[in-house]
Amino acid sequence: MPRFKRLLLVLGSVAALVSALLGGGFLWLWNSAKVSTAGSVEFRNELAVPPLAPSTVRADGTRVFRLEMQSGSTEFRPGRPTPTWGFNGDYLGPTLRARRGERVEVQVHNTLGETSSVHWHGMHLPARMDGGPHQPVGAGGTWTARWTVDQPAATLWYHPHPHGETEKHVQRGLAGMFLLDDDVSTGLALPSRYGVDDLPVIVQDVKFDGAEFDHSRMFLANSGSLGKEILVNGTLAPYRQVHDELVRLRVLNASTARIYTFGFEDDRAFSLIGTDGGLLERPAELDRLQLTPGERAEIVVRMKPGERTVLRSGPWAGGEAWEKRFSGGDDSFDVLQLRAAPSLRPSPALPARLGAVDLPDARQAVNERHFELKMSGINGKKMDMGRIDEVVTRGSTQLWTLRNGGDATHNFHVHDVQFRVVEVEGGRPPVELRGRKDTVPVPKGATVKLAVRFDGDSDPNLPYMYHCHLLWHEDRGMMGQFVVVDPAAAAGRVPGAATGSQHPAHSAHRGH
Structure with missing residues (x-):
């Protein structure tokens, strides 16, 4: 019995040590997963345009x-x-x-x-x-x-x-x-001199392994490769001197996996004037704006002579703790410093109205399609280059319901069209999702409804894509394809592809 007790004591000590090591290791992983450059970037490089x-x-x-x-x-x-x-x-x-x-x-x-x-x-x-x-x-x-x-x-x-x-x-x-x-756009009093008061802002996150890019992924992340530094137009730690009171930033999230929540370090308001597919009906005042990979936004910020401010990305507003920590939702970055010249050219006030926005009307939808989004595929199927997943009739408006299956945060991009976001979780979409959109966020467990109008060319044999624009998800198979056909016409046959078998069109789901 004394020998047995000693064995139990040793085993208990070993178990406690292993538990402590595992707990310490996880605590280290948890703490080291969070990345922040906010307040620490020395803006030393002039922004390339x-x-x-x-x-x-x-x-x-x-x-x-x-x-x-x-x-x-x-x-x-x-x-x-x-x-x-x-x-x-x-x-x-x-x-x-x-x-x-x-x-x-x-x-x-x-x-x-x-x-x-x-x-x-x-x-x-x-x-x-x-x-x-x-x-x-x-x-x-x-x-x-x-x-x-x-x-x-x-x-x-x-x-x-x-x-x-x-x-x-x-x-x-x-x-x-x-x-x-x-x-319409050239007739409005908007900042419009490219590279002067109208700046492209192509945002990418990168990390380096020595001199080369490091595209590895943290094994706990489910989003794809995440970087630890920010490039804007290919420039690290960028600044831009501006000479006008109003500056238009055309912001593109060109990262493959990272989601940004843009705002300014001093919490100043800015005007959102455009989304993916064009101008809004009227400017909307915001102080934060989230963009998932592939999304764009046009914002206008007011500057005062001699001041400096930093465009910054902060943590996600929502999401659950595990995914936020390991898929970038807790991260913060200084993105771009704007430096106002000692004297600035006066800018006219933004127009109160930018014009009518051409968007599909959900009341005209002739049918509804459902898309379950998971990393394992869309509607339970991985992408097959030879399979037509959806057949839509030219000239029709449809209601597309997107449901995130709950395994990761996704977004959804549809080729060729600009759609209307009708609902987000049963309610009216926020202002940044009310314009013309081709890419929309779909958070874990959420449901998003789109009105989509197909008024372009028909081609029964060549498809367009719809897919998650977190590109690791897309490459793993989160993509489908649809063809647009004339009324009463049938889909054709997708040309053979080396990466997918060829299937007759009659095996695909049909709709009008």
Whole structure:
């Protein structure tokens, strides 16, 4: 019995030690998972502004751009070159700009050592020009996209969309803005001088392993790769001197997984004037704005002579503790410092009304579709390049109900369309979700309803995508595809793809 008691005592001591070690290890993980650069960034680098892409105009009026996907090297920190990818340069790409009604052509040449693609995120255009996984551009190959711009002025962007490889290609630097103008936007008294009082703000989170990017993931995170520093337009610790009382920031969350809650360090209010697909009906005053990956917002901030303020990202407003801590929801970052010149040019007051917003009417919806969002797939199915998941009739308006299955925070992006967010958890959406949207957050366990109108070209054989824009989720299979057909027509057959089997269209879910 004494020997047995001694054994129990030893075993108990060992168990207590193991428990203490495990508890201490978890406590270390918990504390080390939180990242904050708020208040500690020395803004030493002038913000780079992507150049406007040169273009030529043919005799028939077509505006022609050329993009070359290429590998290169970028010194984000002096003397430490990082291997990167870019369009027409080593990192990111130029800003394309066109006007409503223009016919545009973009010639894409891929000089990378692997297949990629270029998707025009937020653009309304035929499926064969969409630049999704069904329009690959092989190594050394060229692809030309042509379409007529037929949507309001907006801040859009372009990025790769190769099936199963999107996260990697975007992380390496392949992204750029695509700005659209129209008669309404150019007739308003808004800050509009590109690079002067109208600034692109492409926000990405990165971490470095020596000189190279580190794209590893914390094993407890379910969002994807999260960085510990912020790049804006490819600039670390950026500042921008401004010379106008009002400054327009076109903010793009180009990160692959991180969600930002933007505001200013001094809690000053700013005016939200536009969302993904264009201007709001009237400016909305906010002091915080959340953007998930792929979302855009146009904000206007007022500056006083000689002052400085910092655009900052703070923790998520909601969410449960585990996911917030390990998927970035507790993190804070200083993003961009604005430095006002000693004297500023006067800016006219923002218009009280920006114009009518063209949005689908949920009352005209002819049917409802349901989408269950989980990391295992959408509606229980992983992406299959050869399977048509939804068939929609051209000209119809539909109600799409999104339900987050509760395994992680997701968002939802639909190609080709700008939709109306009808409800969030049974209530009216917040003001930042009331404009034209192509990407919407869907928090854990939440239900979001969209009114979606399909008024573009029909093509029974080539699909558009819908997917989570947390790109690790997309690459793991959180994506589906739909075709738009003429009334009373049937879907065709998706062209064969190496990464998916081919199925007859009659096996897909149908609707009108």
